[in-house]
Amino acid sequence: MAPDPLPAEALYRRTDLAGLDFRSTADLDDVETLVGQDRALDAVRFAARMRSRGYNLFVMGAKGSGKHAAVRNYLNERAAALPSPDDWVYVNDFDDAHRPRCLRLPPGGGPAFARRLEGLVKDLRDTVPGLFEAEDYRLKREAIEKRFAERSEARFKEVAEEATKRDLALVRTQQGLVVAPVEDGKPMPPEKFQALPAERRSVLQAAIEEVQGHLRAALHTAPILERERQAAVRALDREEAGALVDLELAEARDGLELPAETAAWLDRLRDDLIDNVSAFVRPAEGDENSGGPAISGPPEARFRRWAVNVLVxxxxxxxxxxxxxxxxxxxxxxxxxxxRAQMGAMLTDFTLIRPGALHVANGGYLLLDAQKLLTNAHAWDALKRALYAERVVIEGPAESAATALMVSIQPCPIPLAVKVVLFGDQRVQAALSAMDPDFTDLFKVAADFDDVMDRDAAHDLLYARLVATIQRRSALRPFDRGAVERVIEHCSRLVSDARKLTARVGVIADVMREADYVGRDRRHRVIRAEDVEDALEAQRYRSDRVERRMREQILRETVRIASDGEAVGQVNGLAVLQAGQLAFGRPTRISARVRVGRGRVIDIEREVELGGPLHSKGMLILQGYLAGTFAPDVPVALQASVVFEQSYGGVDGDSASSTELYALLSALSQLPIRQGIAVTGSVDQMGMVQAIGGVNEKVEGFFEICNARGLSGGQGVMIPRANVEHLMLKPEVIEACRRGAFRIWPIDSVDDGIEVLTGVAAGERGPDGLFPEGSVNRLVEDRLLGFAEARRKYLGDGDEA
Structure with missing residues (x-):
């Protein structure tokens, strides 16, 4: 027996908040957290409080579900109660400048420490030159110079005296000092020396060689004396600068609570400042040797070695x-x-180290988008290394490719204690879990934010408070009770389920903003239900160009869709199309032709590779139903073709499988189908009709065509009974159903559906194993038996198919 059409009350579930004591959202309190996300928020709390390694968090949820704001709000609240992490600074390692040292300082102590050392260097730049220009220092320096000059002079004087004893003298020539024989107090000319007796020449020559040996020894002593002089000058400089540096350092350290490692580095800094104190002395103009800087480079670069780079x-x-x-x-x-570029080379030092997000979030929480992280080369691997090693190592992706013109450094790693939160969807989580075993080891907690929540009396107040919270945080006008009810109803429509509501806060906020825009234009102080309704209508109008164009093609019969009359082997199916943010229903004519054949149902969409795998699955299920229901003891001798007429794009999904089956049953039984009825629903091999998606859009799509042509009272849509609770139809559809001008039939089985479409009983097998005479199933089975007999006669008993 064919089912009765649904009453108008079953087509839309209204919200009644009359039992709640409020006139507008101004009377409602804010919600403290996301509504309906208790499970996900419990996971967030667990991960945030769990201290063991690897309990980082992966957050899943639909876009606009409010997961980012919810997680961040909770973490902000928790982080505010936690102690501030330590500061980290990079400083020069005076023993190895290519390996800068990192120092830990108390929270907030990094900038103060840097300012103190900056002031220390500035003070030394101001005071050291005066120290070395003072009279006391000058006299001590002159004494050193005089002492070493006298030592050098005394050495050469000894050589000169030794030469005099042997009738020789030291003579200064262009080649330097030489030893020569003398006569009458003057150097002897070479020709006169050669005229001397051989014995005398031999004695003088031996004396000259002996004195020249003493002279060479004296000359070799000169560099040693110069080094000793320089060492004495440096010792004097250290002695003079030591007291000043100690005084400045004591002032810089005053009031600072420094860890032992930092205090030890300051001691090393003291030695380096004293060793390089000449860098603070201004050399006299034109005098390159008067206390010039010991450290090369531009003026400011000389003092950079004593700077502090506050990393965090x-x-x-x-x-x-x-x-x-x-x-x-x-x-x-x-x-x-x-x-930085300098003299054609790329140079760097510890002051050019820049922090990353892991440094800044160290001791707290770091929030990252998983998709963006995976699309950035080397970032995912670097994050894993840091979490496993519990330290951050600054490195580049192409350090091995660095050229000889680039100078690099290796900063010491910084200990890491951070909780990482990744945001993504189920697809990203599944891919990471499958491809990288480290993922499940490092991200042990998943917070799955649901995109729907229950629609019941227990949630009415919470949802109304959620609307109030969005209204206040978005600075919108208050919404009255009717407007809140309309928002809730629309949120149920968004998820195509009268028993559920969307949990996507962003989508709710968009609807409310647009309603506020309409109410503001109308100068309403409080947003009303009609403002929400008109905002939704305007939203649809702005994006329905494609829908209107397709409807126009049907109404002009460019695309043939019948909405009246009867036809054999032809049924109106329903599909849902997506155009941007708008989903809409579109009727599609499905036809079937049958004849004697080899038991094959040809799916034309699949044959031309326009049918997707789910559509092909539906067709195979349909064939299973035919084979198991009709003439099970006789070989199938049917050849049928099924096609979506005037369909030029891909077809997928099994929601039209029942429609295709009805077309086949009509073609086999030769019973005409009412063209004013459209059909949707998938079918199983037992002939039961199953739920499909997009039921509201499908019903409304066919209604728009029928309504534009004029409702005759015989039009309607057949839907699976399981989809009845998903109905949230537009008011005009509900009103037409209330008047009986349009109908919606809930279908449980193929037999129910074929009775509605043909007006003929489907029929059940009797005790004799036959369907009732004149029933749809009897006509189908008789036709199939006739095909089998015709095939047997045509091929002969011995021939195979």
Whole structure:
């Protein structure tokens, strides 16, 4: 027996908030957290409080579900109660400048420490030149110079005296000092020396060689004396500068609570300042040797070795950091080392080390988008290394490709204690879980934010408060009770389920903003239900160009869709199309032709590769139903073709499988089908009709065609009974059903559906194993038996198919 059409009350579930004591959202309190997300929020709380390694968090949820705001709000609240993490600074390692040292300082102590050392260097630049220009220093320096000059002079004097004893003298020539024989107090000419007796020449020559040996020894002593002089000058400089540096350092350290490692580095800084104190002395103009700097480079670069690079600073009262990195490249994640061009080379030092998000979030929480992280080269691997090693190592992706013109450094790693939160969807999580075993080891907790929540009396007040919260945070006008009811009803329509509501806060906020826009134009102080309704209508109008164009093609019969009369082997199916943000229903004419054949149902869409795998699956299920229901003891001798007429794109999904089956049953039974009825629903092999998606759009799509042509009272849509609770139809459809001008039939089985379409009983097998005479199933089975007999006669008993 054919089912009765649904009453109008079953086509839309209204919201009644009359039992709640409020006139507008101004009377309602804010919700403290997301409504209907208790399970996901419990996971967030668990991950945030779990201290063991690997309990990082992966957050899943639909776009606009409010997961980012909910997670960040909770983490901000928790982080505010946590202690602020320590500051980290990079300083020069005076023993190895290519390996800068990192120092830990109390929260907020990094900038103060840097300012103190900056002031220390500035003071030394001001005071050291005066120290070395003082009379006391000058006299001590002159005494050193005089002492070493006298030592050098005394050495040469000894050589000169030795030469005099042997009738020789030291003579200064262009080649330097030489030893020569003398006569009458003057150097002897060479020709006169050669005229001397051989014995005398031999004695003088031996004396000359002996004195020249003493002279060479004296000359070799000169560099040693110069080194000793320089060492004495440096010792004097250290002695003079030591007291000044100690005084400045004591002032710089005053009031600072420094860890032992930092205090030890300051001691090393003291020695380096004293060793290089000449860098603070201004050389006299034109005098390159008067206390010039011991450190080369531009003036400011000379003092950079004593600077402090504050990498991360956390205020003492801020709590733990909660950092969101929207562009997680390798450098922005783990830090980078910058370079500056100088004399054709790329140089760097510890002052050019820049922090990454891991440094800034250290001691707190780091929020990252999983998709963006995976699309940035090397970033995912670097994050894993940092989490496993529990330290951040600044490195570049192409360090091995660095040229000889680029100078690099290796900063010491910084200990890491951070909780990482990745945002993504189920697809990204499944891919990471399947391809990288480290993922499940590092991200042990998943927070899955649902995109729907229950629609019941227990949630009415919570949802109304959610609307009030969005209204206030978005600075909108208050919504009266009717407007709140209309928002709730639309949120149920968004998920195509009268028993559910969307949990996507962003989508709700968009609807409310557009309703506020309409109400503002009408100068309503409080947003009303008609403002919400008109905003939704305007939203659809702005995006329904494609829908209107397709409807126009049907109404002009460019695309043939019958909405009246009867036809054999032809049924109106329903599909849902997506155009941007708008989904709409579109009727499609499905036809079937049958004849004697080899038991094959040809799916034309699949044959031309326009049918997707789910559509093909539906066709195979349909064939299973035919084979198991009709003439099971006789070989199938049917050849049928089924096609979506005037369909030029791909077809997928099984929601039209029942429609295709009705077309085949009509073609086999030769019973005409009412063209004013459209059909949707998938079918199983037992002939039961199953739920499909997009039921509201499908019903409304066919209604628009019928309504434009004029409702005759015999038109309607057959839907699976399981989809009845998903109905949230437009008011005009409900009103037409109330008047009986349009009908919606809930269908449980193929037999129910074929009775509605043909007006003929489907029929059940009797005790004799036959369907009732004149029933649809009897006509189909008789036709199939006739095909089998015709095939047997045509091929002969011995021939195979």
């Amino acid at each position: 600073s956390n205020g003492a009262a801020r709590g733990a950091p909660v950092i969101t990195e929207d562009h997680p490249t390798l450098g922005r994640l783990i830090g980078r080392i910058e370079h």
